[in-house]
Structures are given as C-alpha cells and as structure tokens.
Amino acid sequence: MVSVSDAQAIILNLVQPLDHQRDTEVVDLLVADSRILAVPVTSPLDFPHWDNSAMDGYAVRYEDVQHSSVNPAVLEIVEDIPAGYQPKSTIQPGQAARIFTGAVIPAGADTVVMQEKTRREENRVFILDAPKPQEFVRHKASFYQSGTQLLPAGIKLNAPEIAVLAAAQCSQLSVYRRPCVAIFSTGDELMTVDQPLQPGQIVDSNQYALAALVKQSGAEPILLGIVKDDPIALEKVIAHAVAIADIVLSSGGVSVGDYDYIDKILESLKAKIYIRSVEMRPGKPLTVATFPTPHSPLPTPSSPPLPTPHSPLYFGLPGNPAAALVTFWRFVLPAIKKLSGITEGWEPVFLKVRSHHELRSNGKRETYLWGKLHLIDGVYEFHQADGSQSSGNLINLAQTNALAVIPVGKTLIYPQEEVQVLQLSNG
Numbered sequence: 001m002v003s004v005s006d007a008q009a010i011i012l013n014l015v016q017p018l019d020h021q022r023d024t025e026v027v028d029l030l031v032a033d034s035r036i037l038a039v040p041v042t043s044p045l046d047f048p049h050w051d052n053s054a055m056d057g058y059a060v061r062y063e064d065v066q067h068s069s070v071n072p073a074v075l076e077i078v079e080d081i082p083a084g085y086q087p088k089s090t091i092q093p094g095q096a097a098r099i100f101t102g103a104v105i106p107a108g109a110d111t112v113v114m115q116e117k118t119r120r121e122e123n124r125v126f127i128l129d130a131p132k133p134q135e136f137v138r139h140k141a142s143f144y145q146s147g148t149q150l151l152p153a154g155i156k157l158n159a160p161e162i163a164v165l166a167a168a169q170c171s172q173l174s175v176y177r178r179p180c181v182a183i184f185s186t187g188d189e190l191m192t193v194d195q196p197l198q199p200g201q202i203v204d205s206n207q208y209a210l211a212a213l214v215k216q217s218g219a220e221p222i223l224l225g226i227v228k229d230d231p232i233a234l235e236k237v238i239a240h241a242v243a244i245a246d247i248v249l250s251s252g253g254v255s256v257g258d259y260d261y262i263d264k265i266l267e268s269l270k271a272k273i274y275i276r277s278v279e280m281r282p283g284k285p286l287t288v289a290t291f292p293t294p295h296s297p298l299p300t301p302s303s304p305p306l307p308t309p310h311s312p313l314y315f316g317l318p319g320n321p322a323a324a325l326v327t328f329w330r331f332v333l334p335a336i337k338k339l340s341g342i343t344e345g346w347e348p349v350f351l352k353v354r355s356h357h358e359l360r361s362n363g364k365r366e367t368y369l370w371g372k373l374h375l376i377d378g379v380y381e382f383h384q385a386d387g388s389q390s391s392g393n394l395i396n397l398a399q400t401n402a403l404a405v406i407p408v409g410k411t412l413i414y415p416q417e418e419v420q421v422l423q424l425s426n427g
C-alpha cells in the first residue's frame with residue numbers, strides 16, 4: 001500500500017503531457033475559453049498603441065500649467081479630440097486640446113488635466129489646479145512592448161487571456177486538443193438509468209459522474225458502457241480503450257473479491273502496474289498502470305520524425321461511488337491537468353479552514369470526509385455532510401463542495417480546530 005503523497009508523485013511522474021506539435025488544433029477565439037494555449041503568443045502591437053488620455057479633460061503642455069494652483073493658466077483650445085480620431089494639430093505654448101478618455105494625445109502636449117479641475121469659457125479653458133507632470137497620460141508600450149512574449153504556452157484561457165488575445169487581433173489560436181478519457185463500469189449488478197431494476201441490481205451511477213467530471217476538467221469523455229464481470233469481455237474493452245484514449249478510467253473490480261478481475265487482465269495485457277492500493281479512505285483499492293507505447297509509423301526520408309505516441313495511463317478506480325469520485329478528484333484530475341498541456345498547478349490545492357464540528361477517522365488511512373464550505377463572517381468553515389460517510393453512500397455527496405482531510409495517525413479534529421480541505425469545483 002502506498003501513501004497518498006507517494007501515489008500522487010508516481011501518477012504525475014507517469015503522465016506525459018500532450019505534444020505541442022502533434023496534439024494541437026486551431027480554434028476560433030470565440031470558442032477558445034477554457035482551452036490550453038499550445039504556442040506562446042507575441043504581438044507586433046504595443047499596448048497602449050499610442051499615448052492616450054486616461055480622463056475626459058484637456059491635453060496641455062505641463063510647462064504652461066505648472067503654477068496653476070496659485071495662478072490659473074488660461075489656454076486656447078485648438079482642437080477637439082474624441083476617441084478614435086487622429087489629432088491634426090501640434091499643441092503650441094498657450095494652447096490646449098479638448099480630449100476624451102482613450103483619445104490620442106496630440107503632438108506637443110504631455111499632460112492631461114481632468115475636466116473637474118478646469119473651467120471652460122467658449123474657446124478658452126482655465127486650469128484651476130496644477131497637475132503632476134505627465135498626469136493622466138497612458139504612454140505607448142507602457143503596458144506591453146511589441147515583439148516580447150504576450151502570453152506563454154501552457155496556460156488556460158480564461159476571460160482575461162481571451163480579452164488580451166482579442167486586443168492583439170489573434171482571431172485564431174493553436175490550442176492543445178482535449179485529452180480523450182475512456183470510461184467504463186464493471187459489474188454484473190449494473191444497469192443503465194432507463195432499465196428496470198431487478199433485485200440485486202443498481203444503476204451504474206459512476207459512469208455518469210465520471211463523465212461529468214471528465215467534461216468539467218476540459219477533457220473529452222468516451223463512454224464505453226457497462227461491462228459484465230467476465231474476463232473475456234473485460235479484456236476486449238480494456239484493449240479497445242487503451243488503443244483510443246489517453247487515459248482510461250474503469251470503476252469496480254479492483255478489490256480482492258472473486259469477481260474483481262481488473263488487475264489480472266491488466267497483467268495479461270502486459271500492462272505495468274505501479275499502484276494497487278493507497279493508504280486512503282475511501283479509495284483504498286486503486287490500480288494505476290501503463291501500457292506499452294504503441295508503435296509509431298516509421299518516418300520516411302521525406303517526412304520529419306513523428307513524436308512518440310502516448311503510453312495510455314490506466315486508472316482502475318474502486319467501484320464504491322464515493323471512492324470512485326474521491327480518487328478522481330485526488331488523483332485523476334491532476335493527471336488530466338498535466339496531460340492537457342498546462343505547465344503548472346496540477347496538484348490539488350488544500351485550504352486550511354476551521355471545522356464546524358468534530359471530525360473522526362480511525363487514524364489508519366488518510367481519510368477524506370465530504371461536506372460543505374460555508375462562509376462565516378468572511379471565513380470558511382467546513383461542515384461535514386449529514387448522514388453516513390460510507391463509501392457506498394452517494395446520496396449525501398450531492399450538494400457537497402469540499403473534502404476534509406484527516407492525516408494518518410490522527411483520529412479526531414475538534415470543533416473549531418484547523419483542518420485541511422480540498423475545495424471541489426462542483427460547489
């Protein structure tokens with residue numbers, strides 16, 4: 001049995017990120033949100049593109065107005081400069097231009113006086129207060145210098161990055177393709193949602209939950225359905241899954257029961273098993289394996305050598321519904337993140353919060369208790385879900401958004417004691 005931290009290190013070490021040449025696609029900016037940028041972006045544009053005004057007011061020469069607090073300057077207005085307009089005049093001593101936010105600073109002017117600090121009389125403006133030199137001028141290239149890196153590869157594109165790319169006129173982008181995650185469930189007792197249940201049968205809820213989690217992670221779920229506890233059927237589906245996916249998730253069949261076949265079949269398919277069980281609760285039986293890398297076509301003299309294809313990573317998740325989800329959040333999600341081309345921040349983030357009530361564990365395995373983070377006076381507090389924390393109970397997992405972690409060796413967290421919490425994105 002490996003510790004949770006060792007399991008995480010082993011898994012992340014096994015993940016080979018998507019290739020920045022082979023595993024990319026070009027998408028329109030409008031559909032690029034949440035995708036991972038595959039190539040760094042530079043722009044030939046400076047930001048701002050030219051000196052412009054940060055205020056509605058008057059563009060002036062600082063030397064004309066520097067004493068205005070004691071002796072208001074009176075300037076002749078020679079031009080009106082709205083945003084989007086190219087100024088025609090050069091501001092001479094004693095002159096000013098009416099200017100608006102975002103408009104180009106005219107030649108000769110170096111400072112903007114905000115409207116509230118002025119008085120207008122027909123064609124003249126009185127400057128009632130001395131500005132600071134260059135005040136309210138947003139200088140060309142002060143936010144970004146053309147030709148330098150605007151965005152690095154390997155970042156997730158959220159609204160701010162999309163705005164930057166739009167401003168830089170990148171209407172199409174190279175992003176990593178979505179990782180393919182094949183999912184199947186194992187068990188003679190499992191039925192689909194629309195099948196009538198006979199005694200002993202239950203619905204294969206794991207497949208639906210895992211598909212939702214995979215989709216939320218930005219990867220593409222490939223649903224392979226329910227497979228009976230039958231070695232021949234299992235071998236067939238596993239061989240197919242590893243041929244088509246970057247990651248394979250099965251649930252069930254990884255414990256020590258007579259019908260738990262997954263590990264034996266992986267061995268017969270020449271997979272290398274790195275993890276068979278983890279010191280955690282729920283989620284003790286967890287199988288992690290890799291398959292031999294498929295042969296890539298030999299490069300011809302005219303074609304460049306192809307990068308090596310991925311060795312698919314196999315997760316045999318435990319069948320108990322809470323165990324399947326907790327192991328996904330703890331181990332599969334970081335693996336998908338690393339695979340997807342994101343260059344950092346794969347590991348789960350733990351918050352230190354206080355617990356509302358006492359939390360208990362048997363102290364033998366790292367224990368994950370599900371519940372909800374509540375904001376009390378601006379401070380997070382963990383509330384354990386009411387009802388059973390059995391890994392067979394999926395009902396009270398609904399409406400939770402966090403997992404409290406009790407380390408090995410600790411059996412009790414007191415009310416108001418600090419506890420580490422893994423915040424879940426479904427909250």
Ligand SMILES: Nc1nc2c(c(=O)[nH]1)N[C@H]1C(S)=C(S)[C@@H](COP(=O)(O)OP(=O)(O)OC[C@H]3O[C@@H](n4cnc5c(N)ncnc54)[C@H](O)[C@@H]3O)O[C@H]1N2
Pocket residue numbers: 185186187189190202203204205206207251252253254255256257260282283284285317318319320321323391392
């Ligand atoms: N003698 C031992 N028995 C068990 C051990 C052990 O160490 N020694 N470990 C227990 C733990 S912990 C877990 S977790 C489970 C893991 O079992 P498997 O991964 O082999 O899963 P199954 O036996 O196939 O099913 C377990 C449980 O989960 C239900 N299940 C399975 N698949 C689904 C699905 N797709 N959707 C909803 N529910 C599912 C299944 O009906 C069983 O109730 O083993 C313990 N036993």
Ligand code: MOO
Pocket residue numbers: 280281282283284285318320322323391392
């Ligand atoms: O890992 Mo199991 O989930 O403790 O029941």
Ligand SMILES: [Mg+2]
Pocket residue numbers: 252253254255256257259260
């Ligand atoms: Mg079993």
